Amino acid sequence: MKFSSLWIIILLVLDEEGIHGFHFTKSPANLTVTQGNMARLGCAVEGLNEPDIVWMKDGEKLYSTDQMYITLEQNHWETFHSVKSIQQQDAGKYWCEAESRGITMSSDPAWITVEGVPHFVVEPQDVAIFPGMPFNLSCAAVGPPEPVEVVWWLGGVQEGDAMPSPSVISVPGVTDSIKFYCEAKNAKGISVSRTGTVHIKVLPEAPSTVQVVQVRENNVTLAWTPGFTGHSTLQACTIQILENSRKRVELPERHVMVPPFQQIIGGLKCYSNYSVRICCNNEVGPSPFSTWVDFQTPEAVPSAAPRNLTFELTEQQLSLSWAPVEESELQGRLQAYKVQWNLGGESQEALLFKENMAHLSGGGRFFNATFQVSACTVAGCGPWSQPILVMPATAMPPHSQRGHVWVGLLLGLLVATMVGLLLTVLVHRRGKETQFGSAFEPSGTETMVSFTAARSFNRQGPDLPESTLDSLGISDELRTKLQDVLISEKLLTLGHMLGKGEFGSVREAFLKMEDNSVQKVAVKVLKTDINTSGDIEQCLKEAAYMKDFHHPNVIQLIGVSLHRRPQQRLPVPMVILPFMKHGDLHTFLLMSRLGEEPFTLSLQTLVQFMLDIARGMEYLSSKNIIHRDLAARNCMLNENMTVCVADFGLSKKIYSGDYYRQGSVSKLPVKWIALESLADNVYTTQSDVWAFGVTIWEIMTRGQTPYPGVENSEIYEYLIKGERLKQPPDCRDDIYEIMHSCWSPVPKCRPSFQQLIDQLEGVWTGLSPGPSKEPLLYVNLEVEGSEAGAGLGVGPLSPEEQGWAVPWQCVGMEEDEKDWLMVSSGAALAIGGDYRYIMDPRGAEEDSGQAGSGGDLREDAREEEEDVVINV
Template sequence: MKPLLWVVVVALRSLTGSCGSGVLFTKHPSNQTVSQGNKVSLGCAVEGLTEPDIIWMKDGEKLYSTDQVFLTLGEQHWETSHSVKSVQQQDAGQYWCVVESHDQMFSSERAWITVEGVPHFIQEPQDVATFPSIPFNLSCAAVGPPEPVEVLWWLGGVQEGGPQQSPSVLHVPGVNSSIKFYCEAKNTRGISVSRTGTVHIKVLPAAPVDLQLLRITDNNVTLSWKPGFMGYSELSTCVIQVVRVSGRRWNLPQQEVQVPPHIHTLTGLRSHSNYSLRVSCANEVGASPFSPWLTFITPESVPSVAPRNLSFELSGQNLSLQWARLKEDELQGKLLAYKLQWTHGGEPQEPLLFKENSTPTLDAARFFNASIQVAACTAVGCGPWSPSVLVMPASAPVQVQRSRMWVGLLLGLLVATIVGLLLTIAAQRREKETKFGSAFKAPGPESSVFFTAARSFSRNVADLHESTLDSLCISSELKNKLQDVLISERLLTLGHMLGKGEFGSVREAILKTDDSSMQKVAVKVLKSDITSSGDIEQCLKEAAYMRDFHHPNVIKLIGVSLHRRPGQRLPIPMVVLPFMKHGDLHTFLLLSRLGDEPFDLSLQTLVQFMLDIARGMEYLSSKSIIHRDLAARNCMLNENMSVCVADFGLSKKIYSGDYYRQGSVSKLPVKWIALESLADNVYTTQSDVWAFGVTMWEIMTRGQTPYPGVENSEIYEFLIKGERLKKPADCREDIYEIMHRCWSPVPKCRPSFLQLVVQLETLHLSLSPATPLKEPLLYVNLEGDNSETDREEGAVGARILGPEATSEGSNWSVPWQRQAEDEEKDWLMVGSGAALAIGGDYRYIVGPCGAIAEEAEEVGSVGRRGDLANGPVDELRDEDDDVVIKV
């Protein structure tokens, strides 16, 4: 019966979510299917632990969330959630949460997030290299959801066949010239365009280039070269031709080598010789022309042989020596001298040097009974010695004297032995005695160290002192700029996260003002593990920029606050900004086209967006500020649907001249960057005008990615050839003319922001000359609030707003906007018992403060910073919007 009882217990535990050891999951994540760009949230609750560390998992790997909030549901009962503000395809997968107790890991049930959106490619067509009229295939595959996905091919600008189910293979019977191609993938959500590929015709390669010598010795040479144009076909072999010039031309056998690598060592060369060589490489079509000749001289070496036929002549008291000359090939260099070495009485004598192959008359008596050798010498050194010759009179008996040095050798060994013994004895007797105890007090049974503490502290201090700018190691200039905008931390109550980035997060917050009223704001918070004063100073520089901004279309700084952390030397800076209720312009435009409830935007509304941005940029340019990252994602929509230019992470103030030169390696949004900035890294107000033209194109296309089908690495070549963004569908000619003038290759020929404001004001008045108020707009739920009120309104569908809704002091009655009553309830909850974690000991994980000021230049993914001003993070951007530009 016991086994059966155990099975019943296990079954009951699985039904109730019990993990054993008193740990019980009371809430599990649930399967969800959402549209691309919408918000999704998963919940998980666990009971039975005092302070659990609940970790979210995705497809078997930990999720390092920066906005995880723990809520207390009861004693030892905790709830947490994981949310994504703007879902992308990469967010799809299987999610669950785990918790650790008594060295055991327990898991909740698993749930799937399915993301519906435009198709994304899992296989894009690649470049093809082929011979003329040879058939080949092109492959393209894309998936949803939703399914099915149809693929349409374009070859040379002409549609090939009809739609095919993905994956698709296009059979091409052959081409005779280079041609471009790409595929389109379509489902019920929209159309995606693949990369543009090219069909290349294989041809003969060009001659190798940059032929050079890497290393050269007397008879070995290592050379390298680079392949020229390879003819769209891999090189297989290279041929090296070598010629030696020595009086007449000697063609050496050519050598064939396999490539890569494009490097080879020639061996068996002669020293001090003239050579020429050249290289040709071949692909499957044939061999390339030869490279130009490379001429070199091998270095000198020592002579290869000793002088031959060494002999002497005695004539009375005169002695002369002679020997045969060495040949040129035997010398292996330029002869400097012949060296004569001689030994007399067993002792070596001072050598003699002679220019010729014979000696002048010498004193015979000096050389009697001497042994003589000779060698030839070049600048490198001397060659081998000739056999020795003993100089003796012809009538004297030949005696070979042997020098015996046994006595000297024995005496030397005896002295060395005695010295070694003395050194050994001295080393054994030497001792070092160090008594460390006497450094503190006299010797005794114990040693004590007496000291006076320089600082005392307690890790359990409940009340932290208020932080000031003096506690930060920042420059005096920056401190003075921010002194009068410092806000006490006690006046802020943080709420849920609006966005996150590489270095921080943006959160909703309530700010208590001097008159005890409440104001909803957005707070940029630097990531808690960034603790250096340099990082903090970078974070505060953007706040210093915004401090002096006073314009309705430019976001303005409210203040700066400092959060003091227990046990940490430096506080976390928090930048307080106005709350932008309707998020960033790019997300708004995308949702108008791709959201669950698409809505129309009139031309007058779109032009009003452009006009607001132009007014804000005209104000910044008058303040000598270059934005350098103007795009729809960095423009925010306030409660009146007016656009404010935001995110000054890459901005620079011009102190002299009229341009700024980028001097470091940065990751920048190349599809918004002006032509001269891509070429020379020079940024001016005119380069901001170029970016404004691209932003106009974004607005007219309602959030499409610029230059569809053009790779980031191809943007510069695309623009330098005179190509520009095409006129959007349903775009008026006069509007396209304005944006096209912003893309003039000559910066001075582009309109100024003041001229753009005048032109857009005129255009806006012509669209509605009798009604200056904004016309009715159709909206959908952007914030995705789950309140009952919003669900009821969402069921009704989109709502039309009249001009009276925009009047000052009135509330926008739109489905995504919380009612004032709901907002009050929400913030009462955040500021009370359920949010003690936020107001007290920061039980949530503090997220980063965003890529702020110079930090964005060094690390940057400019297009993906989640701290873009104060609205929903731009997560709908093309993955390839950024590319690293190295300076």
């Protein structure tokens, strides 16, 4: 039995090596590497005429344009995978795959373990408690290396000694709100968690606004915006309603569960005045009531017909009279009484009278006619009275009169039936008059009296209406701004997905225009699992900014549509934008360098990209708009290869002064943020100029990640020392000087966008259409020991030796501003304050740390807005 098993194994080996004709002679080895150091894996295969080895990581291919092969002997090849600066995201399982004649073989796997500062897997979360109530806080961080210890800080004071991770501390209770965080330490360093807040639960505030969304005859739809929740979830709201008739009548209170903060209140009377107010409860108790809001229910058609219809007939005239309809039955203001009569089985023209009587001349012509009357309000006419048959009192003897009366009654009943059938047909064929039209509309030869209504109400139950901006719960200002760009969902046909992110997705779509033509558009669709008005309002703010933009280099809003979802209170907003054939600029640049079919972009084309962005940003700055997130990923390329500035999710309009101060710490892409913005959260047009300089660097490197090898948490310290992005290979000196001028530490010394346009136009004009005859020579600017001149091409001269001729100097600088230009240990004091740097492991994981043409397309592309550092 053992002998047979051995032969099977031998046959399998022969099958692998002999039949397939190739096998791996070397597999990668396990590595444990310190974060930031270089890692290298090797792999060798024998039996291939040409090398075709692919590196895999966690089941995905690793793309590289600088993979090299070493010939060990004939048909025996070796290759390596190198990571210049290992990061946490590089940890994982690696192996090689080779393919020949449709057969794929894999090497043995190896694992890269990255040692670095601790990585938080559980961070402290905000808590809300009652005063003095005990609570627990949790924090957990992992290496490698292990062990990891955790230290807690509450209210700026260390709480206890270091303890092993994971850590849970019990706090006996507090009476005031405090901040807290935890520090994690291992052999490689210290990481600091997010800062949480302990909130004290209090009573909620009154609802800020109560709106009457829709009023019908017997119900009203109310919507309200809750006030401050008191750091506790709102559980229910109480609605009080008063009927303001001759005396105020208080209706039973309505208790409704929330959310949603919208309710339909039924059981109301039509054509009545009401007042409503609302309060909401959390677990602490009820809020104060909102202010009273008044509304009036619309009129309805009368509920009863006029009674006691009688007549008097003479040779000269016919007189009709009837009892007035009671006010409670009228359900509105009486507009007229409508008299309908029938003679010989044919309906005659209807008559309208203001009073409860009618005098018709020529009594003889009404002999054997039947009459009915109904009351009418602006909402329409009510039911008809019982028909009466008109006959003269002296037409025959009494006994004959009585017989004819019965005959007349039977005839009248027959005629009334026919009239009723006819009226039923007419009612179905003619729509009810609306509040904005005339009360009675001509039909056929029937003569009507017309009058205009002050308000309208449709008795018919309408079809389910399309969603409106009123149903989103957004602010009045935003709703008003977007009202005239709202597009019906019926005009949109969604196609395949173009991209996906945190906010939702971008889909190709077709929009039907007024002339029945179809336009190809792009639609940003918010995530369907987002159900709060706040998230929806944040999405629509970008659309509001774009509405007023009219510039060829700024993407323009086409419209906003609302996708109604079954069994969901809030619709999904969809922002409709022009279709951009070539996508975002960052991906386009990456594909030109690292795509499956790389292509060449001329220097003229790259400078044209820069010019398009500068013109778009100059237009935005003229509109007092600060973009705050300018980068190649937020610029789009249309079918004409024109760049349009896009993605205004972080934009702010400034109304006074020339700066905007970030109110709270935000998640922002630090590698594009200006030095002063990192220091104190101040954003200006000059900070957009800084980001523009970084974007030029992205364009010249065809989409590389800025500051390769520099951690996100180290960016501020890197910049304050005077370091800047290095001159890319094949980048002309004049273009580098333009981008470098954007990074002056003194904001007012940076060029304006108009000046940048002028400079770039000069570069573009001077470019030769043909290739350069002589190669450009470049100087390695990373000279050891250089300080002030690092990255600037100057030596560390003193201020006296330079005469303040240091980079970025400009006219009108203050003395304290010159401190920013000096690279010394006192540079941080020029800003003032003590800075604590907090390393965000998630941000570090997003930083690919790759540089040069050997970068990884997937790794370059994944560095987006997640690349953040938080400064306190």
